[in-house]
Amino acid sequence: xxxxxxxxxxxxxxxxxxxxxxxxxxxxxxxxxxxxxxxxxxxxxxxxxxxxxxxxxxxxxxxxxxxxxxxxxxxxxxxxxxxxxxxxxxxxxxxxxxxxxxxxxxxxxxxxxxxxxxxxxxxxxxxxxxxxxxxxxxxxxxxxxxxxxxxxxxxxxxxxxxxxxxxxxxxxxxxxxxxxxxxxxxxxxxxxxxxxxxxxxxxxxxxxxxxxxxxxxxxxxxxxxxxxxxxxxxxxxxxxxxxxxxxxxxxxxxxxxxxxxxxxxxxxxxxxxxxxxxxxxxxxxxxxxxxxxxxxxxxxxxxxxxxxxxxxxxxxxxxxxxxx
Amino acid sequence: xxxxxxxxxxxxxxxxxxxxxxxxxxxxxxxxxxxxxxxxxxxxxxxxxxxxxxxxxxxxxxxxxxxxxxxxxxxxxxxxxxxxxxxxxxxxxxxxxxxxxxxxxxxxxxxxxxxxxxxxxxxxxxxxxxxxxxxxxxxxxxxxxxxxxxxxxxxxxxxxxxxxxxxxxxxxxxxxxxxxxxxxxxxxxxxxxxxxxxxxxxxxxxxxxxxxxxxxxxxxxxxxxxxxxxxxxxxxxxxxxxxxxxxxxxxxxxxxxxxxxxxxxxxxxxxxxxxxxxxxxxxxxxxxxxxxxxxxx
Numbered sequence: 176x177x178x179x180x181x182x183x184x185x186x187x188x189x190x191x192x193x194x195x196x197x198x199x200x201x202x203x204x205x206x207x208x209x210x211x212x213x214x215x216x217x218x219x220x221x222x223x224x225x226x227x228x229x230x231x232x233x234x235x236x237x238x239x240x241x242x243x244x245x246x247x248x249x250x251x252x253x254x255x256x257x258x259x260x261x262x263x264x265x266x267x268x269x270x271x272x273x274x275x276x277x278x279x280x281x282x283x284x285x286x287x288x289x290x291x292x293x294x295x296x297x298x299x300x301x302x303x304x305x306x307x308x309x310x311x312x313x314x315x316x317x318x319x320x321x322x323x324x325x326x327x328x329x330x331x332x333x334x335x336x337x338x339x340x341x342x343x344x345x346x347x348x349x350x351x352x353x354x355x356x357x358x359x360x361x362x363x364x365x366x367x368x369x370x371x372x373x374x375x376x377x378x379x380x381x382x383x384x385x386x387x388x389x390x391x392x393x394x395x396x397x398x399x400x401x402x403x404x405x406x407x408x409x410x411x412x413x414x415x416x417x418x419x420x421x422x423x424x425x426x427x428x429x430x431x432x433x434x435x436x437x438x439x440x441x442x443x444x445x446x447x448x449x450x451x452x453x454x455x456x457x458x459x460x461x462x463x464x465x466x467x468x469x470x471x472x473x474x475x476x477x478x479x480x481x482x483x484x485x486x487x488x489x490x491x492x493x494x495x496x497x498x499x
Numbered sequence: 500x501x502x503x504x505x506x507x508x509x510x511x512x513x514x515x516x517x518x519x520x521x522x523x524x525x526x527x528x529x530x531x532x533x534x535x536x537x538x539x540x541x542x543x544x545x546x547x548x549x550x551x552x553x554x555x556x557x558x559x560x561x562x563x564x565x566x567x568x569x570x571x572x573x574x575x576x577x578x579x580x581x582x583x584x585x586x587x588x589x590x591x592x593x594x595x596x597x598x599x600x601x602x603x604x605x606x607x608x609x610x611x612x613x614x615x616x617x618x619x620x621x622x623x624x625x626x627x628x629x630x631x632x633x634x635x636x637x638x639x640x641x642x643x644x645x646x647x648x649x650x651x652x653x654x655x656x657x658x659x660x661x662x663x664x665x666x667x668x669x670x671x672x673x674x675x676x677x678x679x680x681x682x683x684x685x686x687x688x689x690x691x692x693x694x695x696x697x698x699x700x701x702x703x704x705x706x707x708x709x710x711x712x713x714x715x716x717x718x719x720x721x722x723x724x725x726x727x728x729x730x731x732x733x734x735x736x737x738x739x740x741x742x743x744x745x746x747x748x749x750x751x752x753x754x755x756x757x758x759x760x761x762x763x764x765x766x767x768x769x770x771x772x773x774x775x776x777x778x779x780x781x782x783x784x785x786x787x788x789x790x791x792x793x794x795x796x
Contacts, residue, residue, distance in 0.1 A: 190636070190637055194641055197641070197646075201646070201649055201653070202649065205653035206653075314778065314785070315778060317725075317781065318774055318777040318781050319777075319778075320729050320732055320733065320736075320770065320773050320774065320777075322736045322749075323752060323766075323770035323773065326752065329759065431642065431644075434642060434644065434645075435643070435644035438648070439733055439737070443756075453645055453648065454648065457648045457653065457739065458738065460652075460653060465649060469645045469649070472642030472645050473641065473642050475642075476640055477640050
């Protein structure tokens, strides 16, 4: 197992290198570069002056030299400065990463807690009106764009009902401390979390339904029924335990779509996270921040898929990664 | 079939009744797929004849009429206007055209890449398979939406760039699907028969094996279009997709954000239209899967 984890981690290295090189090249092709930030408007547009700045920043080097330089700096913790805020990128990202993890983690948890029972009930009452309603609603749920759901929620729950704030993470005018500030953040979190979770709930409950139906068709379930175990017991003790295993993989491979969802949700609800930082960076052509957000998302995606595979092997003794 | 033994919650019900229930379910489901198919045909018709059916030029402003505020639906403007006095019905129709065009073209593009890579990997196997699947893995680990944002935002949001970007980042599922099918199909007798009469690799791939994968490709393609449409509208919503003043359902929603309190039609109409189109594609895809692919129910 340890060997498998080490091998997977080693495989992630070339993966990250390719992704970073790809992003680096795309950003290079794009118009504008770091020199613009350092140009002093007083000294104007003198070509020699601009050339001097470019040389100081190393921008006159060929692209592969600059990529290696960027890689070295990034690995040593120097992620450069944001063009827009002029703060260190590490600070910009460090401020926002916990907020995104809080929002995304809660949304994943909420999705799991809701999707599993929904899928189980749907599979248990297969071809009943409940099942029909659930499968149809989940298809509707995956079809509605997340940003429209967000606008809908803002209109209904924030504007009409005035139950929750429509944007931000904290009340700007209040100076809460201690528990009050925790509750304040929770209050701001509710709408974006639900919006971010909805798309997952719809897809996962469908998946949980078919996973459970698959397991219910297996021989050992027939055996359990044959020896007279009660249906409810068969379902919960025998079937559900195995039907939950594929959900582990599903949670892992859903992380990219949660990341995508976070970009949109954070932007609409003005949630101060990585996603909103990324969207703002792209609009403002803030290249150091763009590179940082892209690489962080890639690391997040690769790590979560590794974690899912490890958890899968741990939960299902039939799967072992030792061979080969 | 496993589905039979897994209907055990109904185990007390007689076989005949179970079949009736199931038949009715399938019928109801297919009726939904049929209705969705008709709806899609209507949308496609509207998109193709957009120039003929739009009551106004979708980009023409009527500032005297609007005076900086969205105008509610009226006899003149069936779905109202936006704050520039542009007819919302015409913009919605034009947005439907953009959504369908980008969605369908991007999926065609991703099929071209995905089917080629999947077929080559599955047919030849060996080091080529290994190489192509590693490339697929890399693309699967790419934070696709961030890269799309960068491509669309920095390289300029033209329709062709959008189609290229969405297609280039979403072919992996199709590639894996086609590879799997090729892996099992290439061992079958009819392929060996083809080899024996001296058919070339290219002929074996294109004439012998590929036609057998068409039904799963059609299902996968139909179910990919919603994703492509949602991606386009999300990018446009964030202001990085279809460039203004051209209408897309996504950038109409983006523009509606600041009028959410006052002008309900501005955010209800485009959002409902996207949802309807995507839902219809999903229903048709589900129906096709039931009809073409009995193992994958």
